[in-house]
Amino acid sequence: MSSKSRKKVLLMGKSGSGKTSMRAIIFKSQLAADTRRLGATIDVESSQIKFLGGLRLDLWDCGGQDSFMDSHLTAQSSTVFRSVHSLIYIFDAESPELLTSDTAYFLKCLRTLRDQNPPSTSSSGSSGEDGGPTVFVLLHKMDLVPVDMQASKLAEFEAEVTKKARESGYQGGLQFYGTSIWNETLYKAWSIVMSHLMPSLSSLRTHLSHFLSLSSASEVVLFERTTFLVISSVTNEQEVHDTEWDERRFERISTMVKAFKLGCSKIRSPFSSLVVSTQHYTAVLDSLTPETYILVIARGEIQPAAIELNIRLARPHFG
Ligand code: GTP
Numbered sequence: 001m002s003s004k005s006r007k008k009v010l011l012m013g014k015s016g017s018g019k020t021s022m023r024a025i026i027f028k029s030q031l032a033a034d035t036r037r038l039g040a041t042i043d044v045e046s047s048q049i050k051f052l053g054g055l056r057l058d059l060w061d062c063g064g065q066d067s068f069m070d071s072h073l074t075a076q077s078s079t080v081f082r083s084v085h086s087l088i089y090i091f092d093a094e095s096p097e098l099l100t101s102d103t104a105y106f107l108k109c110l111r112t113l114r115d116q117n118p119p120s121t122s123s124s125g126s127s128g129e130d131g132g133p134t135v136f137v138l139l140h141k142m143d144l145v146p147v148d149m150q151a152s153k154l155a156e157f158e159a160e161v162t163k164k165a166r167e168s169g170y171q172g173g174l175q176f177y178g179t180s181i182w183n184e185t186l187y188k189a190w191s192i193v194m195s196h197l198m199p200s201l202s203s204l205r206t207h208l209s210h211f212l213s214l215s216s217a218s219e220v221v222l223f224e225r226t227t228f229l230v231i232s233s234v235t236n237e238q239e240v241h242d243t244e245w246d247e248r249r250f251e252r253i254s255t256m257v258k259a260f261k262l263g264c265s266k267i268r269s270p271f272s273s274l275v276v277s278t279q280h281y282t283a284v285l286d287s288l289t290p291e292t293y294i295l296v297i298a299r300g301e302i303q304p305a306a307i308e309l310n311i312r313l314a315r316p317h318f319g
Pocket of ligand 1: 013014015016017018019020021022032035036037038039040041042062063064065140141142143144179180181182
């Protein structure tokens with residue numbers, strides 16, 4: 001398998017920051033409440049995840065206890081850090097050492113990542129700002145921060161960590177997100193990470209745009225089948241100006257549909273499609289390809305059967 005279709009992603013952060021919980025919710029469809037029973041990760045747990053378009057994700061969940069972190073950064077540094085496409089580093093927003101020892105560990109990881117993947121010789125197909133691996137920084141467990149302080153906490157954290165990273169000589173980009181397993185912010189961040197990993201996203205968007213205009217829909221969203229992460233979406237621009245849209249609507253849908261699918265599987269009635277029809281709009285969620293679901297939202301009097309027919313006709317073009 002070529003390095004282009006196989007991407008190594010590191011999940012790192014101090015012990016208890018929430019790495020395994022995220023992995024369990026996104027890739028194993030566990031409920032947030034069930035993550036309370038997870039034990040500490042020993043050394044590294046790597047999993048291979050088949051994703052859209054032949055993409056294979058090698059996800060390395062690196063145990064965060066001090067002894068493991070030290071070993072990742074020293075004895076195992078070349079095994080862990082070499083040929084990395086992206087690093088996702090998790091900080092516990094409520095950690096008392098957030099800007100001290102937690103950040104110090106992060107900076108050590110950045111340095112090792114850079115040493116093992118020098119920008120000019122990186123062969124992992126990575127695409128960080130300067131050609132090195134891309135680094136996503138998640139300030140996690142934001143549900144524990146009072147709502148009115150979340151935005152300022154993230155902004156201050158981003159400014160401080162970026163400053164320290166620059167002072168330590170790291171010149172690449174850092175992308176910051178606030179997340180929690182208790183709401184849709186987790187899906188938002190992971191959808192962005194996944195979109196970043198996927199090749200040929202622009203041609204997919206072109207197909208979706210055609211579908212949007214041919215079916216007179218207001219919005220079309222493409223979800224990955226297992227994770228229900230948003231891969232791509234197109235919206236009728238006119239309607240964006242005319243209506244108030246909830247900015248987090250896609251991630252809310254991911255969270256709701258995944259919970260619904262889990263409920264369906266518990267009663268052994270596999271989820272296949274969903275139609276919601278009201279006075280003002282019709283929404284149809286249906287399988288598009290073996291790896292994706294498509295959600296089509298149309299306003300006015302468009303019948304669900306017409307949307308379903310359009311999806312059926314579109315399948316060969318996306319297959
Ligand atoms: P190691 O395996 O030791 O490296 O830890 P880890 O980073 O994998 O942590 P883990 O996922 O095991 O989570 C530790 C605890 O944090 C669990 O009890 C989770 O339920 C809890 N947790 C994870 N994410 C969140 C979150 O967003 N909010 C809150 N409040 N708790 C969370």
